Amino acid sequence: MRQLATILSNRLIATATMEMKIEIAPQAVAPGTFFHVKTSELLRRPLSVANVEDNVVTFLYKVIGSGTADLAARRTGDVLDVLGPLGNGFPLEQTGKRVVLVGGGIGVPPLYYTRRLLAARGIETVAILGFDTKTSIFYEDAFRELGETIITTVDGTYGEMGFVTGPLARVDADVLFSCGPEPMLKAVAASHIEERYISIENRMGCGIGACFACVCEAPGGYVKVCSDGPVFRAEEVTL
Ligand code: FES
Numbered sequence: 001m002r003q004l005a006t007i008l009s010n011r012l013i014a015t016a017t018m019e020m021k022i023e024i025a026p027q028a029v030a031p032g033t034f035f036h037v038k039t040s041e042l043l044r045r046p047l048s049v050a051n052v053e054d055n056v057v058t059f060l061y062k063v064i065g066s067g068t069a070d071l072a073a074r075r076t077g078d079v080l081d082v083l084g085p086l087g088n089g090f091p092l093e094q095t096g097k098r099v100v101l102v103g104g105g106i107g108v109p110p111l112y113y114t115r116r117l118l119a120a121r122g123i124e125t126v127a128i129l130g131f132d133t134k135t136s137i138f139y140e141d142a143f144r145e146l147g148e149t150i151i152t153t154v155d156g157t158y159g160e161m162g163f164v165t166g167p168l169a170r171v172d173a174d175v176l177f178s179c180g181p182e183p184m185l186k187a188v189a190a191s192h193i194e195e196r197y198i199s200i201e202n203r204m205g206c207g208i209g210a211c212f213a214c215v216c217e218a219p220g221g222y223v224k225v226c227s228d229g230p231v232f233r234a235e236e237v238t239l
Contacts, residue, residue, distance in 0.1 A: 001027075007078045008056060010071075014138040017106070018072050019050075020059045022080055029057060031092070031114035032179075032199055032231045035084030036207035039067035046204050046226070048179070049085065050109035050139075051116070060109040060138065086207050087230045090114045090177050090197060094123050100173035102164050102188050104130045104180025110199060111179060112139055119146050126150070128167050130184065134158035164188070177231075182239055189234035196234035200225050 005022040013019045029052045036044040037059075045067050051058040063072045074080065090110075099118055101111040108129050118125050126148045131137045134157040143149040150167045151159030160166060164180075165187045178188045179199035189196055202225040205213030209227030216225050217238040223229060229237075 001025075002081070002083045004079045005057075005082050007074055007076055007080055009076055010074050012072075013060070015133075015135045016063045017136065017138055018061055018063060018068075019138075020061070020071065020074070021056050022059070022082070024055050024057055024082070026055050027085075029085045030089035031117050032089035032110050032177075033085035033087045034110075034207075034230065035059070035082045036086060036204065037071070037083075038081035040070035041065075041067040043205060044083065044207060045071075046086075046201070046207060048110040048199075048201075048230075049113055051113045058109075058113075060106070062106045083207055086226060088228070090199070090231050092117055092121060092123075094118065094175055095121065097123065097174040098172070099123060099125045099175045099177060100168065100171050100193060101125055101127045102130075102168060102176060102178040102180070102184075103127070104164060104184040105132065105136065107178070107180030107184070107199070107201065108139065109179075111177065112142060114177060115143065115146050126171060126173065128152070128164045128171070130154075130164040130180070131158075165191070168193075186239045189239060197231050198234055198237070199231045200229055200237065202226075202230075 008021040010020045034046045034048045047059040050060045103111045128150045130152045176193040176196040202214045205211035214225040215222040
């Protein structure tokens with residue numbers, strides 16, 4: 001549903017990374033879903049849901065172009081035109097299983113809300129979060145409050161040096177939830193974890209399944225990331 005949401009805060013929390021909180025109309029928001037947000041650019045921009053508390057939705061986004069620079073310039077009290085929540089989200093019915101959450105960079109945000117809801121259901125989780133460097137890291141304490149959290153940095157300035165696949169190889173879990181850049185998703189989709197779900201980030205047009213701007217190859221055809229996903233079983237898509 002389209003709505004005009006009030007911005008409650010919008011602040012820098014790591015290198016080129018902003019945290020924005022908006023107030024939406026009361027509604028259920030599943031973890032792994034996204035909002036399609038109007039910026040100064042022609043097309044809306046999909047922003048994944050990093051958290052929801054009462055009617056307050058948190059987005060974490062990287063400032064990488066004119067659309068996100070426009071978002072970063074918005075102030076408390078401004079109104080944001082959003083469409084959502086959209087997409088399917090991560091399956092939370094994992095009772096009795098151990099879930100490993102693997103996030104890379106700006107793919108980390110949806111895993112925070114997902115982990116909170118898994119924890120509320122008493123499901124044990126371990127998080128592996130990969131960043132480029134120490135100053136890119138965000139939400140480390142928030143993740144640690146919810147359980148074991150392993151941080152990696154590509155340059156070794158914090159946590160384990162290297163990629164998330166290093167610690168993932170030694171983790172014992174039944175289910176994997178992951179979101180991040182495509183090379184990372186490709187690697188985790190081939191991991192030893194039996195059930196693997198990946199959230200794909202793609203350029204989008206309409207956000208509601210009508211324009212084909214977001215299609216992704218799949219065995220036997222294609223899928224629309226916005227309406228069939230963004231969360232897929234690893235074997236449902238061809239990366
Ligand atoms: Fe239009 Fe997905 S963005 S079909």
